Amino acid sequence: MNLEDLRLARLITEPEGPEIGLRFLLRKCKALERLCLEYVNDVIDKDMIVLSQSCKNLKSISLWMIPGLYHEPDGIVFRTGLTDVELAFTGVDHWEPPEIGFTQEGLVKLMHYCPIRTLTLNGALFFNDKGMKGLSSAPFLEILSLVDCNEITDYGMCFLVQYPCLTDLKLQHCPGLTDVGIDELVHAQKL
Template sequence: MEDLPESLLAEIVKRITRRCDLNSLSLVSKQLYTIDESVGQQKSPSDFIFLPQKGFDPSYDAHNPSTYDFCCDSLKDLRLARMTPGQEIGLRVLLGKCKALEKLWLEYVTGLNDNDMIALSRSCSNLRSISLWLSPQFYDYSCRTSFTDDSLKALAISCPMLQAVELTFFDCDPCWPSEIGFTLEGLLVLIKSCPVSVLVLNGANFFNDEGMEAISSAPFLETLELVDCVAITDAGMRFVTYTPCLTNLTLRLCNKVTDSGVAELGRAHKLQCLIIEGCEGISEKAVQGAARSVHYSIKSASCGELKRVCKERG
C-alpha cells in the first residue's frame, strides 16, 4: 500500500465515513495517518479521537518506537478512551510530539504512569484543558490510579496556561484512600501554580473541607463542580464565600452538605449559578435565593449525562 500514489490513497480515505475506521489508518502506516489528518482537516482541523476496538496496538514494538511516530505537531484536541497502549514507550512518544495540544481527555486509559504525563507536560506548554477519568490498577503489589502527585506537579511547572481541570475517579473506595494516586497537597500545587478557572472533582474522596479552605485563595477559580465528594461538609461551604472569583457552584451527591451549608451561600449573595443534584441533606426550599440562577433536583444526572456535559464544556 505504501507504493500507491498519494492522490489515490487520499481518494480512498475520503470514501471512509466512519471515524473509527479512519482512526484505524493510523495503525497501518505513517503515510496513511498523514493523509487521514490532511483529509480530516476539511471536517475538523484539530480534533482526533482514538477509540481502538481491541484495547491495544498489536503492532507495538518496544525496540522500534517509530511505530508511534505520528504526524501530530498541529494537533490541538486529543481524546483517548478505554484503551491500553503499548508498554512504556508507545503513548509517551505520542504525547511528547503533540506540541500544539490544548485539550486532552484521557478516559479510563490503562497502562499509563507519571512518566507519560511528565513527557506530555514538557512538550505541551499550550495545554489549556485536561480531563482525567481514572480507576484503580495494580502497580507493584498496590492498587491505585495511574498518576500520582508527580504528574500534577509536572503540569504545574510546565503548563502555565492550564485553565480547566477535571479529575474523575471511578470505583475508588473512600475506606481505601490510597487507591487514588493524587493527594490534596498535589492538587493544591496545581491550582496555585496555574490559572485554573474551572475545577471538576468527581469521586475525589481526598478533597475535604481543608481543601475548600485552601482553594478559597485561588485567584482565577470561577467554576467549581463537586460530584460524590464524600468528605465535603457544611464547614467547607463557608469558604466558597471567600473565593474571590467563584460564581458557579455545582454539588452532586455530596450528602454531608445540608441546608445549613447552603444558607452560608445565600447570606453571601455571591453566586451567579448554583446547581444542586442528588444531595439528600439539602432541601429545595433551602436553595431558593442562594444564587441568581438555581437548579435543584432530588436525583443526580446519570453517568452518561455527566459525561456529555463534560464533553460540551471542553
C-alpha cells in the same frame, strides 16, 4: 507533533516504569489544546507534570479515572495555560488516600500554578475539606462543579466564600453537605 485534540480511552500505563507510553506521547504533543483520558489506568501526578511542562497550549483536560495504587512526593510544580479541568472517578465507593495516583495535593498545586478557570470534580473521593481550603486561594477559579464528592462537609463550605473569582457553583449529590453548609454561603453574602 501538531496534534491539538487527543482522546485516549481504556489504556493501561506504567506509572513506575520507563518513560514510554503516555508520558512519552505527551512530551511530543507540543500543540495539544484539549486532552481527554477516559479510564486510562495509573495516571499519576508525574504524568500531569509532564503534561504541564510539554503542552503549553493546553486549555482543557478531562480525566475519567479508576483509582490506582500510586502516590507521588511533594515538590510538584506545574506551568501551563490550562483553563478547564474535569476529573471523574468511577467504580469506587470509598478508599483511603493515597490509593490514587492523582492526589489532592497535586490538584491544589495545579490550580495555583495554572490559570484554571473551570474545575469539575465528579466522584473525587480523595477531595475533602482540606482541598476546599487549598482551593480557596486559587487565583483564577471561576466555575466549580462538585458531583458525588462524599468527603466534602459543611465545614468545607465556609472556604467557598474565600474563593476570589468564583462566579458559578454546582453542588450535586455531596452527602456530607447539609443546610448548615448552604447557610454559610447565604450569610457570607457573596452569592
